[in-house]
Amino acid sequence: MKKSKKADIVAVAKAAKVSASTVSRAFNHPNLVTPATRKRIDAAVRRTGYIRNRAAQTIHGIRSGTIGVLVPTLDHTIFAEVVQAFSEAVSEHGFTILLASHGYDLQREYAILRKFLEHRVDGVVLTGLEHDDAVFQLLDSQEIPCVLMWNYDDTTCYPSIGADNELAGRMIAEHVLSLGHRHVACMFPPTAGNDRAFARREIVLRTLGNAGVAVPPAWMFTTVYSISDSKRDMMALLSQRDRPTALICGNDILASGALYGAVACGIRVPSDITVVGIGDFKGSSDIEPPLTTVRLPARRIGAETARALVSMIIAPDSAPQTSLHCAPELIQRQSSDRPRASSMRTP
Amino acid sequence: MKKSKKADIVAVAKAAKVSASTVSRAFNHPNLVTPATRKRIDAAVRRTGYIRNRAAQTIHGIRSGTIGVLVPTLDHTIFAEVVQAFSEAVSEHGFTILLASHGYDLQREYAILRKFLEHRVDGVVLTGLEHDDAVFQLLDSQEIPCVLMWNYDDTTCYPSIGADNELAGRMIAEHVLSLGHRHVACMFPPTAGNDRAFARREIVLRTLGNAGVAVPPAWMFTTVYSISDSKRDMMALLSQRDRPTALICGNDILASGALYGAVACGIRVPSDITVVGIGDFKGSSDIEPPLTTVRLPARRIGAETARALVSMIIAPDSAPQTSLHCAPELIQRQSSDRPRASSMRTP
DNA sequence: GTATTTCATGAAAACATTTGCAAAACTATT
DNA sequence: AATAGTTTTGCAAATGTTTTCATGAAATAC
Incomplete structure (x- = not known):
């Protein structure tokens, strides 16, 4: 039961009274070694507390795992x-x-x-x-x-x-359009070094544009990935004189924050404003109101x-x-609805 | 520029017309090698596309990193x-x-x-x-x-x-007690293999018990870590004839679900019921109403x-x-308040 | 009872690197 | 120009394992 220095394969070999090669084989090709010796080796391994050294295996071109x-x-x-x-x-x-x-x-x-x-x-x-x-x-x-x-x-x-992020972006934009929204705001994360966010934003704006819906700069937010920031930006959006009938968020985190922001402002979703996200994160189905989104x-x-x-x-x-x-898959829940007549304004 | 077989240290040595030892030293003890040869080696490394092999280093007792x-x-x-x-x-x-x-x-x-x-x-x-x-x-x-x-x-x-999880549990229980609640429900995750959850639940129940507040079995939920499940359990709780004035959740995820459940039932937080969590997860500060919790x-x-x-x-x-x-630190937000007289019932 | 095949085992080389030691190449000193 | 001292470099051993090849033992076939 010596463990003065950490046991290596030859220590095990010695303890089992076999050669190192046999110990190695017992591990890697157990069928090439007699059950009796295998047993002796097993015991020796346990006795010495031996742990195989993957580094040593790896230099033989064996996979590192x-x-x-x-x-x-x-x-x-x-x-x-x-x-x-x-x-x-x-x-x-x-x-x-x-x-x-x-x-x-x-x-x-x-x-x-x-x-x-x-x-x-x-x-x-x-x-x-x-x-x-x-x-x-x-x-x-x-x-x-x-x-x-x-x-x-x-x-x-x-x-x-x-x-396909472009597809996801198009799906959510088309959903919003299909509900009849023409006054749409957008909230997307910064796109530097982030091709996902970039692709989504581009396609959303393009899809809206193709349908004749332009997003005015005041309704175009670049918001870092954080509930607090999106809540803040949503509250800023809702305090503007002209309000959109729908908000498309680049991901569900931003959308969640936007929902909280709406509650905080006393604005109702979806009757006053539609809010949608992308992602279908954990919790998106249970937030109040449950979030319409595209599942990734x-x-x-x-x-x-x-x-x-x-x-x-x-x-x-x-x-x-x-x-x-x-x-991706459109998940239609209760945060999106047709725009109410009363909430239609010209920006 | 041969890269037929992957370059090793001797390939680099050959390319730089030095010995392998010198290449090794250039990496590990750069000051022991002349700037001139170091430069040659650098060039050779680049030329051969050499990447050091940590596995080979590791078997020398060098740290694996x-x-x-x-x-x-x-x-x-x-x-x-x-x-x-x-x-x-x-x-x-x-x-x-x-x-x-x-x-x-x-x-x-x-x-x-x-x-x-x-x-x-x-x-x-x-x-x-x-x-x-x-x-x-x-x-x-x-x-x-x-x-x-x-x-x-x-x-x-x-x-x-x-x-200290016990401390966190005690803090949140004491907070609820200090607000004057005597009718308290609890929702904790399963405790198998999870000493955190176990410690929290024990201390919460003990602290309540010491103050003479007993949690009846019907108000004691074991809920898996999931917003949907806690929302469901919250709705079950709120549909009971007798309602608690406060709910202590084992973590903020459960508490978030509970908040959504309350909204879904048309019960207001905190005026109808206080809801608190443990953890202060991302989002807990922005959910509506912002969650009272203990920050870990x-x-x-x-x-x-x-x-x-x-x-x-x-x-x-x-x-x-x-x-x-x-x-841990008590973070008092808007999801907790004194019990309303009208909501005080005997269980 | 011998010849052949099969099987289990061990010895030694190989893997990519580091390092102690010694040789070689420089510097400085006289 | 010779010596001593110092710096730079290379050789060879070591690291812990796997694998090829060889050896000897056991099993099978005649």
């Missing part, structure tokens, strides 16, 4: 959810995730990717489609499996698995990304992995 | 927030985190810890105080730095950094845990790290 996951931040519930689903799915195959966040800084993203590669991750997950060229070059040169998670776009050089299936995206990446890792020669569209 | 972080789940915003803060703080010191979740299954926790150790993490973070004995034994035998994050308790064998400082806990663990790793001989209490 780690996958690098790079997200902008975990503070947004939706990414936490994706990561959770992903992590659950890959851990079933024995992989552990190396997680890091870059805070929407594409330079940091590159640095983190390098660190991942130093750790010899078996695969990489990036969030979104937009990344520094250097990132893609690095990925190419290392020939490492990679999936772009969260967004879908079939023109990317690496498989992308996620929802986070758990499904995480799980599908896991499935795809794992198969790229363990069967690299099989059919090359392709992108997968996890379709 | 990874920290294992084990949480119950990332689906609860509060844990995501703690992990985010932790990850930011340790990455400044060059560490990357290995993240895994056990879903409140203490057996899985042990298995994951083993896997972390196979990867030769430099330190480990566990969530909460309660863990399988085997976990602590393993930690002991491997003599690996470890911090128990999230809860505080000065009697634990490893440093714990977090909030997640970001601070994450950052302090990082600080402590990093110092245990890079300076193991300095003063042994001790626990740190990140004190």
